[in-house]
Amino acid sequence: MTDARLRHGRASLALSFLVQGVTFALLVTRIPAIQDRYGISDGLLPVFLAAVPILAGVASVATEKVVTLVRPGIVLRWAQPVVLLALLGVGAGTELWQVALALGAFGLAVGALDASMNMMGVSLQRAYGRSIMLGFHAAYSLGGIAGASMAWAGAHWDLSLLVSYLPVVVVLLPAALLGSRWYAEGKAEGEEAAGSGKGGSVPFKLLMPLCLVMAFAYIGDSTVSNWSAKYLQDVLGSSEQLATVPYNVYMVTTLMGRAVGDLGVRRFGAVAVVRFGSVLAAAGFGVVAVAPGAWWGMLGFTMLGLGLCVIVPQTFAAAGRMFPGASDVAVARLNVFNYVGFLVGSPLVGALGDAWSYRGAMLVPMVLVLATLVYARSFGSEPARYGGGHERARAADVG
Numbered sequence: 001m002t003d004a005r006l007r008h009g010r011a012s013l014a015l016s017f018l019v020q021g022v023t024f025a026l027l028v029t030r031i032p033a034i035q036d037r038y039g040i041s042d043g044l045l046p047v048f049l050a051a052v053p054i055l056a057g058v059a060s061v062a063t064e065k066v067v068t069l070v071r072p073g074i075v076l077r078w079a080q081p082v083v084l085l086a087l088l089g090v091g092a093g094t095e096l097w098q099v100a101l102a103l104g105a106f107g108l109a110v111g112a113l114d115a116s117m118n119m120m121g122v123s124l125q126r127a128y129g130r131s132i133m134l135g136f137h138a139a140y141s142l143g144g145i146a147g148a149s150m151a152w153a154g155a156h157w158d159l160s161l162l163v164s165y166l167p168v169v170v171v172l173l174p175a176a177l178l179g180s181r182w183y184a185e186g187k188a189e190g191e192e193a194a195g196s197g198k199g200g201s202v203p204f205k206l207l208m209p210l211c212l213v214m215a216f217a218y219i220g221d222s223t224v225s226n227w228s229a230k231y232l233q234d235v236l237g238s239s240e241q242l243a244t245v246p247y248n249v250y251m252v253t254t255l256m257g258r259a260v261g262d263l264g265v266r267r268f269g270a271v272a273v274v275r276f277g278s279v280l281a282a283a284g285f286g287v288v289a290v291a292p293g294a295w296w297g298m299l300g301f302t303m304l305g306l307g308l309c310v311i312v313p314q315t316f317a318a319a320g321r322m323f324p325g326a327s328d329v330a331v332a333r334l335n336v337f338n339y340v341g342f343l344v345g346s347p348l349v350g351a352l353g354d355a356w357s358y359r360g361a362m363l364v365p366m367v368l369v370l371a372t373l374v375y376a377r378s379f380g381s382e383p384a385r386y387g388g389g390h391e392r393a394r395a396a397d398v399g
Contacts (some may be wrong), residue, residue, distance in 0.1 A: 006052070006127060009184025013120050015140040016080060019176050020113060021143020021251075022150075023087050026165060027106070028225040028274060029151035032233070032240065033161060034090060038099045042354070048355030049226050049346040052107035053339035057081045059111025060339065064332035069172070072116040072123075072328065073183035079116065080176045088169045091161030100327035115335045119312075119328045120185055122320035127186020137313040138258035144251035150245040168175045202329045205320065210315050211337040211374040213274075216368040217311040219340025219348070223310040223365045224250050224304060226346045227358070231288070231297070235358045236295040246301045261310045270314045270379040278372040281307025285366030289359050311372065312338075 013294045027034075035045055066075055086109060127245030147181075154164035168181030204211075228246040232238040257277075264273045291297040319330040345365065352361035 003343060005182075005184050006124065006186055008182040009120075009186070010124055010128075011185075012130070012182040013117065013124065014136055016076060016113075016117055016176060017136045017139040018143035018146075019080060019119070020083065020110075020171050021140040021142075021145075022081055022168060024110075024225075025144040025147025025247065025251065026151055026168060027087055027090065028212040029148050029229060029244050030154065030161060030164070031226065032229055032243070033097065037161060038093070038096050040099075042350075046347040047059060048103060049350075050343055051100075051194040052103055053342035053346075055104055055107030056111030056114070057336045057339035057343070058298065059108045060115045060332055060335045063112045063115040064329055066112075067116070067119065067328050071185060072119040073185065074202070075112050075114040076154075076183065077177070077180040079109045079113040080180075081173055083113055084169045084173050084176070088162075088165050091163075091165040098317065111335075111339065114338060115332045118316045119331045119336060120183065120332055122327050124184070124186040125317060126324065128321060131262040131270075131317065133313040133317045134258045134265070134310065136262035137213040137309070138255055138261075140250050141255035141258055141309065142345040145248060145255060148244060148248035148251055148361070152241065152248065155241050155244050162222050182330055186395050193353070202323050202326050202333060204333075206335060207319065207330060207374070208321070209378040210319055210334055211340075212312065213372050213375050213378070214315050214334055214337040215341040215344065215373055216365075217308055217315070217383055218338050219345035220285070220304065220308050220341075220343040220365045220369045221312075222345035223285075223349050223362070224301060224308075226342075227349050227353075228301060231358055231362075232294055236294045236297050242294060246298060249298055250301045250305040253302045254309040255307035257306045258313065261313070264310070270318065273310050274379050275373055275376045277307045278369055278376070279307070279311040281311075282366045282370040283307070285369065289362035289366070308369070314379055321380055322378075342365065 031045075031049075034040070038050060063072075063075055081107060085093045085101035089105065090099055091255065092246050093102060117136075121133050125132050150164065150168065153159075154161075199231050228250065229243040232246050233240060233243040261273065281304050284300045284307055286303075287300030287303060288297055289300075291300055316331055319334045320327040323330040348364060349358070352358075352364065374393065
C-alpha cells in the first residue's frame with residue numbers, strides 16, 4: 001500500500017507540474033498581446049513583469065511558515081486553482097487596474113504553488129532513494145509545450161485572450177482538483193524524529209551557493225520567458241506568429257533534457273550534469289546574441305533549453321540533500337531566489353535593451369549562467385546520499 005501511495009503521489013504531483021507549465025506558458029508567450037490589449041507602454045511593461053516575482057517571493061516566504069501548520073499538499077491543492085483563475089482574469093479584463101489585480105493574484109498564488117510543489121518533489125525523491133526530481137520538471141516542460149502551442153494557435157487565428165484561456169481553465173481546473181486527492185509526501189525512515197522536513201536549522205551561509213545558482217538560472221530562464229517573443233519579433237524581424245515559437249522550442253528541448261536528466265545524474269552525478277548544462281546554456285546565449293536571423297535565434301534557444309533544464313531541479317534536490325531534516329524550510333527559502341532571478345532578469349534585460357541593445361543584453365545572462373561553474377561542487381557527488389534506495393520508504397497521505 002505504501003508503494004501504491006508513492007506511485008499515486010508521484011503521478012498526481014507530476015500532473016500539477018504539467019498544469020502549471022501550461023498556465024505559465026499561456027501567460028508569458030502572450031505578453032505582446034497582453035501589452036496591446038491593456039495599452040501597457042514599453043516603459044511600464046518591466047514594472048508589471050517585476051511585480052509578479054516580487055509577490056511570488058513574498059508568498060514563498062509565507063509558505064515556509066504555513067507548512068509548519070498544514071502539509072504542503074494542502075497548500076498546493078488550493079494555490080493551483082487560484083493561479084488558473086488569475087490567468088482567466090488576465091484575459092477577461094479591459095482596464096489597466098484589472099490586469100494589475102489579476103497579475104497580483106497570479107504572483108501570490110504561484111509563489112505558494114512553486115514552493116509547495118518542490119517541497120513535495122524533494123520529499124518523494126528522498127523516499128524513492130534515487131533521482132526523480134527532473135521527471136517532475138519534465139512534466140512542467142511538457143505543459144509548457146502544450147501552453148505555448150495553444151498560444152501559437154491563438155495568435156495564428158487572432159483569438160482574444162479570453163477565448164484562448166477559458167477552455168484551458170475549464171479543463172485543467174477540475175483535473176487539478178481531482179488529482180490533488182492523491183497527493184502524498186515521502187518520508188525516509190527516521191525523518192519524523194528530525195522534524196519531518198519542516199523544522200530545523202538552515203544556515204543561510206551554507207544555502208547561499210545554491211541560492212546564487214537558482215538566481216542565475218532564473219535570470220536565464222526569465223530572459224527566454226519574457227523577452228524571447230519580443231526579441232525575435234523586434235530584433236530578428238519575425239512575424240508575431242513566429243515570435244511565439246522560441247518559447248515552444250525552448251520548452252521542447254527542456255523536456256528532452258529533463259526526460260533523460262535523471263539517468264544522467266544517476267550515471268555521472270549532479271556536479272557533472274550541472275557543469276555541462278551551464279556551459280551549454282552560456283553558449284546558447286552567445287548564439288542568440290549574434291544571430292543574423294530568426295532561425296539562428298531558434299538554434300540558440302534550443303541550446304538554452306538543453307542547458308538550463310537540469311540546473312533548477314538539481315538545485316532543489318541539492319537543498320534537500322543538504323538539509324534532510326529541514327527540507328521544506330530549505331526549499332521555501334531557495335524558491336525565493338527563483339523570483340529574485342525573475343525580478344533581476346526581466347528589468348535588467350529590458351533596461352539594457354532600451355539603453356544599449358537587446359543583443360548586448362543577452363551577454364549578461366550568459367556570463368551569470370557560466371558563473372554557476374564556481375558553485376557546482378555544492379551539488380554533492382551522488383544522489384545515493386538519500387540512501388541509494390536501501391532505506392525503507394513510506395508515504396504520508398495528504399488527502
